[in-house]
Structures are given as C-alpha cells and as structure tokens.
Amino acid sequence: MEDILTDFSETPSVRSAIKANWENYHYFLGRSPRAELSIGRYLTWLITDVPDHFMNLVLCTELPPYGIDLLIGNALTHFKDMNIGRLSWLAKEGLPATELKNQLLAHGLTFRESFAIEMAADLMELPEDSSMPAGLRIIPVEDKRSLEQWIHIASIGFGVPARSESTWCDIFTDAVLEQPFRTYLALLDGEPVATSQLFLSAGVAGIYNVICLPNVRGQGIGTAITLAPLLEARRMEHRIGILQASQMGYKVYRRLGFQEFGKLSVYLWEC
Structure with missing residues (x-):
C-alpha cells in the first residue's frame, strides 16, 4: 500500500505527486486489452481508439544519445498505422527541453505551454x-x-x-x-x-x-x-x-x- 502524502506545505512533494498521479492514471488504463500500453527506455505510451488527446498519451522519459529524430518519427509512423487521430506528448522533468521541443515541432506537433493548471x-x-x-x-x-x-x-x-x-x-x-x-x-x-x-x-x-x-x-x-x-x-x-x-x-x-x-x-x- 502506498504511503499517503500528508504535508500540504511540502511543495516539491506535492508537485511530484501531481505528476505521478496523472501518469499512473494512464498506466492503469493500460489494464484494458483494448488499449496499447508500451513501456520503453525512452518512450512510454498509452494508445486507444478514442480520438482524444487525453486518451492517447506519450511520455518521453529519456533522450537517446543519438537518433532522437528517428525515435520520434518511428513512433508517429506507428500511431498513423493505428489510425490514431489525436495524442498528447509529455516530457519528464529534467530532459533537455530545447532539443526535444525542436524535434517535436519539426515533426508537426504543437506546443501548449499551459495546457492546464496543476492544482492541489x-x-x-x-x-x-x-x-x-x-x-x-x-x-x-x-x-x-x-x-x-x-x-x-x-x-x-x-x-x-x-x-x-x-x-x-x-x-x-x-x-x-x-x-x-x-x-x-x-x-x-x-x-x-x-x-x-x-x-x-x-x-x-x-x-x-x-x-x-x-x-x-x-x-x-x-x-x-x-x-x-x-x-x-x-x-x-x-x-x-x-x-x-x-x-x-x-x-x-x-x-x-x-x-x-x-x-x-x-x-x-x-x-
């Protein structure tokens, strides 16, 4: 059983828990055999047939030492082959933001800096x-x-x-x-x-x-x-x-x- 977070004043812990809860939500949706849950070294995703950004999520957990363009391109090709119409792509905190942003924009993604406000x-x-x-x-x-x-x-x-x-x-x-x-x-x-x-x-x-x-x-x-x-x-x-x-x-x-x-x-x- 997970420890329950009790200290609301502990800002870093609350921020981490907000992100972890959101990510875990999608992992648990992967219990459905109708969803594709792929957990890899560099990319983890939940993909469904529901045309909604929230129901199709890619999380970049680490950047490869080389070949990031190919990594993104192969993933998007896979999603196109699955007829995925919409998805959202996130990056773990601490990744080189500029490099990843340039690559994703080059592949046709749109950046939304404030897609939602994280609250507690x-x-x-x-x-x-x-x-x-x-x-x-x-x-x-x-x-x-x-x-x-x-x-x-x-x-x-x-x-x-x-x-x-x-x-x-x-x-x-x-x-x-x-x-x-x-x-x-x-x-x-x-x-x-x-x-x-x-x-x-x-x-x-x-x-x-x-x-x-x-x-x-x-x-x-x-x-x-x-x-x-x-x-x-x-x-x-x-x-x-x-x-x-x-x-x-x-x-x-x-x-x-x-x-x-x-x-x-x-x-x-x-x-």
Missing part, C-alpha cells in the same frame, strides 16, 4: 457541508448501464464523437470499475448531467473527467460533482486532492480551496 487542495480544509442543488443526486458508477451514461456525458463535454462512445466505454469497463478508481455520475431530476472520477495513487487523491453539461451550468452542479469524490477521499483518510484545471473549471476549484502548483505543458499531435 488540503482535504482537511474542504467545506464541511455544501448544499446540493434541488433535484440533484450523485451516484457511484458501478455497472455497464451507468458507465454508458457517464461516457455519453463526458463525450459531449470533451468533444468525443458519438461513434467512439462504445469504444471508450469498453476500455473503462475493463479498467475503472474497481480500485483505485471511483467514478461518479450526477443526475438532475433523474437525468445524467455531470461526471467526475477519483483516482488514488502516488499518495494523493486525483480528480479527473469533471464535466457539467452547458445547459445546467451555474447551478452549483460542477461544485457538487467535484466535491463528492474529494469528500470520499477524505473519508478514506487521504489528505491531499490534486487535479489539472482548465480555464473553465479554475474558479470552481479555487472556491473549493485548490491552489496552483505549476502548469501542465504538452505537445499536441493530430493526424
């Missing part, structure tokens, strides 16, 4: 009680039917084509219906409207896939679906929650007590 919160400081909007109920996703509903809402939020929902659902059926994942669906008057997910790894509680449908925003639903997994993590004696915030969700997370710890910089590729 002390779970002991969460609001003790946040009133739920009338008619809202948050349920755990524990079977194929509720997962299909969850995938449909998340697909709308992330712009994933409807034709890919069954593929995404199959991967998550294999990978996320058991620990260390917990998945949540918000129902407003019985209709699915929002999603979130809890992933426990690297000693912290990671929050992922927070989506609220546009037509029900502004009612506190985004706050409620984010708070539910955080409170669950606290009940499980976790002390620190982490996430990667988009501009849209940033204010919600700040109100819940999240603080900035860095930025997630990525290279994006579309074929």
Whole structure:
C-alpha cells in the first residue's frame, strides 16, 4: 500500500505527486486489452481508439544519445498505422527541453505551454457541508448501464464523437470499475448531467473527467460533482486532492480551496 502524502506545505512533494498521479492514471488504463500500453527506455505510451488527446498519451522519459529524430518519427509512423487521430506528448522533468521541443515541432506537433493548471487542495480544509442543488443526486458508477451514461456525458463535454462512445466505454469497463478508481455520475431530476472520477495513487487523491453539461451550468452542479469524490477521499483518510484545471473549471476549484502548483505543458499531435 502506498504511503499517503500528508504535508500540504511540502511543495516539491506535492508537485511530484501531481505528476505521478496523472501518469499512473494512464498506466492503469493500460489494464484494458483494448488499449496499447508500451513501456520503453525512452518512450512510454498509452494508445486507444478514442480520438482524444487525453486518451492517447506519450511520455518521453529519456533522450537517446543519438537518433532522437528517428525515435520520434518511428513512433508517429506507428500511431498513423493505428489510425490514431489525436495524442498528447509529455516530457519528464529534467530532459533537455530545447532539443526535444525542436524535434517535436519539426515533426508537426504543437506546443501548449499551459495546457492546464496543476492544482492541489488540503482535504482537511474542504467545506464541511455544501448544499446540493434541488433535484440533484450523485451516484457511484458501478455497472455497464451507468458507465454508458457517464461516457455519453463526458463525450459531449470533451468533444468525443458519438461513434467512439462504445469504444471508450469498453476500455473503462475493463479498467475503472474497481480500485483505485471511483467514478461518479450526477443526475438532475433523474437525468445524467455531470461526471467526475477519483483516482488514488502516488499518495494523493486525483480528480479527473469533471464535466457539467452547458445547459445546467451555474447551478452549483460542477461544485457538487467535484466535491463528492474529494469528500470520499477524505473519508478514506487521504489528505491531499490534486487535479489539472482548465480555464473553465479554475474558479470552481479555487472556491473549493485548490491552489496552483505549476502548469501542465504538452505537445499536441493530430493526424
């Protein structure tokens, strides 16, 4: 069992845990036989048939002494052969940033310096009680039917084509219906409207896939679906929650007590 990180003031440890939790999330998705998880000396990747940057990730862990151009080219050729439409490419901290950036840009990737804001919160400081909007109920996703509903809402939020929902659902059926994942669906008057997910790894509680449908925003639903997994993590004696915030969700997370710890910089590729 991993040690739970308890000292929110230990900034380097929190920063490392944010990155490790995010990376481990993708490793665990690799439990699905429908995903390709490749762990190599220089490159590690999770590749799926879901056309989404988050569901296709390459992590550069080390630069070879020579042949980096060939390494990148061969990897991209492999992804093209698999008909991968979108992916994100990250680099481990400490790698020669300029050399890698020049090579990736030359191969057609686009650099996003602030793709998301890395944030963390002390779970002991969460609001003790946040009133739920009338008619809202948050349920755990524990079977194929509720997962299909969850995938449909998340697909709308992330712009994933409807034709890919069954593929995404199959991967998550294999990978996320058991620990260390917990998945949540918000129902407003019985209709699915929002999603979130809890992933426990690297000693912290990671929050992922927070989506609220546009037509029900502004009612506190985004706050409620984010708070539910955080409170669950606290009940499980976790002390620190982490996430990667988009501009849209940033204010919600700040109100819940999240603080900035860095930025997630990525290279994006579309074929």
